[in-house]
Amino acid sequence: xxxxxxxxxxxxxxxxxxxxxxxxxxxxxxxxxxxxxxxxxxxxxxxxxxxxxxxxxxxxxxxxxxxxxxxxxxxxxxxxxxxxxxxxxxxxxxxxxxxxxxxxxx
Numbered sequence: 001x002x003x004x005x006x007x008x009x010x011x012x013x014x015x016x017x018x019x020x021x022x023x024x025x026x027x028x029x030x031x032x033x034x035x036x037x038x039x040x041x042x043x044x045x046x047x048x049x050x051x052x053x054x055x056x057x058x059x060x061x062x063x064x065x066x067x068x069x070x071x072x073x074x075x076x077x078x079x080x081x082x083x084x085x086x087x088x089x090x091x092x093x094x095x096x097x098x099x100x101x102x103x104x105x106x
Contacts, residue, residue: 067101
């Protein structure tokens, strides 16, 4: 089995950064369409997702493969229809854990 090239790795990081931003955009639009329930957790989530995207776009920073795998699973999931209260906090905690796994600071 061959090793992945840096170009493939960079391409994967850029793809994940785009998917992370698309998820943030979708959650922001869905949140506004559904009416403001809890602005704090949503704002925190959007900030965490943007920080993940920026980290991925920084080609000088190394990221952990486990974090990439967890992020890939996360962006592939369908977000909850109603995401507030404890479920919103749990989702934000999961995103913060992925950010830490990738080598960032939550």
